[in-house]
Amino acid sequence: MQLSVRDVAKLLNVNEKTVYRWVQSGNLPAYRLNNHYRFNRAELLEWATSHKVNFSIDILQEFESQSMPPAGLSEALMAGSIHYRVGGTNKESALAAVVELMRLPEEVDKKFLLQVLLAREAMASTGIGDGIAIPHVRNPIVLHVPGPMATLCFLEKPIDFAALDNKPVNCLFTLVSPTVRAHLYLLSRLAFALRDTGFKDVITRQGTREEILAEVCRVEKDVK
Numbered sequence: 001m002q003l004s005v006r007d008v009a010k011l012l013n014v015n016e017k018t019v020y021r022w023v024q025s026g027n028l029p030a031y032r033l034n035n036h037y038r039f040n041r042a043e044l045l046e047w048a049t050s051h052k053v054n055f056s057i058d059i060l061q062e063f064e065s066q067s068m069p070p071a072g073l074s075e076a077l078m079a080g081s082i083h084y085r086v087g088g089t090n091k092e093s094a095l096a097a098v099v100e101l102m103r104l105p106e107e108v109d110k111k112f113l114l115q116v117l118l119a120r121e122a123m124a125s126t127g128i129g130d131g132i133a134i135p136h137v138r139n140p141i142v143l144h145v146p147g148p149m150a151t152l153c154f155l156e157k158p159i160d161f162a163a164l165d166n167k168p169v170n171c172l173f174t175l176v177s178p179t180v181r182a183h184l185y186l187l188s189r190l191a192f193a194l195r196d197t198g199f200k201d202v203i204t205r206q207g208t209r210e211e212i213l214a215e216v217c218r219v220e221k222d223v224k
Contacts, residue, residue, distance in 0.1 A: 002031070002038040011056050012048060027051075041184055049191040050128040050164050071148045071182070073189040074216045079103065080151035080174070082209045087156055091121060095135060098153045098174050105145060113137070113176070127163025132203065134190065136175035136183070148177040148186045154206045171203055193219045 008028075009016045022028035023037055028047060030037045048055045071079070083101050088094025099114045116137045120126065127133040151174045158168035173190055177183035193199045199215045207215075 002033075003041060003044065004039075005037050008039050008044060011044070012053055013056055042187060045184070045187050045191050046126065046128070046134070049134075049194060052129070054195065055191070071186070072220050073150060073186065073193060074213060074220055076148045076150040076175075076186055076189075077152060077213060077216060079147060080149035080176075082152045082212060084154045084206065085156045086153040086172075088159060089157070090159055091161055092118060094153075094155055094159055094172065095121075095174075098135070098151060098172055101153065102151050102174065102176070103149070104176075108144060117174070125162040125164075127161035127169050128194070129163055129165040129167065130200075130204070131158065131167055131169055132171045132173070132194070133161050133163065133169045134173045134175060134187070136187070145176055145178050148175070148182045150175055150186060150190065152212070171206075189220070196222075 003011070005016050005019050009019050012019070019028065020037075023030045028039075029043045030039050032038075045055070047053070081101070081103060083098075086094070086101065087097045095117050096114055099110050099117070102110075102113075104110065104113070117135050120137055121135065125133070126135050151172075153172045153174065155170045155172065158170040161169035163169060175183065175186055175190070177186055193216060194203075196215075196219045199219050202211050202215045
């Protein structure tokens with residue numbers, strides 16, 4: 001779904017004039033269609049997260065209202081796993097190391113996945129600041145995975161990810177999903193979790209798998 005200015009204003013809890021100002025300054029990504037601005041939901045979530053702009057919880061409830069909601073962040077993390085001291089000296093080698101660690105079906109071409117992740121980074125960095133990046137593909141439906149996966153990797157050495165705050169990245173949440181809806185739901189869940197102080201703290205200090213999953217479950221419980 002392409003969002004309107006009114007939709008964006010509601011989701012970001014600002015007035016429409018603020019949305020227009022962000023667009024006209026070249027800050028907020030938007031598309032011009034028949035003299036009206038339209039916004040991509042995934043890009044809006046990425047932008048709000050990297051600019052530390054709060055968004056309404058309605059963005060989560062919208063997905064949950066559509067019959068069965070997709071798998072949540074805790075389920076996706078358990079499917080994708082958490083890894084420590086992952087190698088890599090630059091963006092390409094770090095992402096290559098991440099892809100090798102991902103629990104993907106045999107029929108998924110890992111070389112292709114790496115290419116599309118790098119292509120996404122070439123469009124714009126997925127570094128959201130504070131040492132965190134969220135690599136993901138723009139068209140998740142082509143991956144043919146059984147369910148949403150979030151693979152969390154802590155890098156052995158921080159690398160330059162061209163993040164907005166210019167800080168090197170040492171934490172990568174790599175997202176893959178079988179459908180666009182599942183991808184947006186997972187991305188929105190992660191963006192919401194990263195606003196939580198407790199969850200952000202356990203990620204910053206590279207807590208144990210048990211601590212991280214416990215924090216995710218707590219945050220998701222608070223949403224319901």
